[in-house]
Amino acid sequence: MRTGPRRVLVVEDDPALVASMKRHLLKVGFGVLTAYDHWTAFAQLQATPLDVACIDLCLPDESGYELCERIRREPVLCLLPIVVTSERAFPDDMARAEEAGANAFLKKPFSMQLLAEALEMLVTGRAESRPPLRRLRRV
Secondary structure, three states: OOOOOEEEEEEOOOHHHHHHHHHHHHHOOEEEEEEOOHHHHHHHHHHOOOOEEEEEOOOOOOOHHHHHHHHHHOOOOOOOOEEEEEOOOOHHHHHHHHHHOOOEEEEOOOOHHHHHHHHHHHHHOOHHHOOOOOOOEEO
């Protein structure tokens, strides 16, 4: 079992939001890695043991949906809890996020406290919050 702070990968293309998220998550005890696009995120996911990922659905090149689907296809990563973020929170967006493998959905703008609570919930949550038994949680 790994020791040390819980590790989160924040995948977001807005540098100001990344900085804010990182600052807050470090304060509450998470180790934070960041990526601004799908490909960098996937490389970090393969190289570093993580406890949870926070993925924006609107990324350059490939979408957050595609990144979630790719994570779920990888045997080593398939159980990684995922929180997705988006400006859009229509039922179709949430359904597509759930189909792609998300465990929770945060509508932007969200408070940094709510983000930390959602990540903590998934890191320490019961088995029902993890695939394949998950139900998408809007937090």
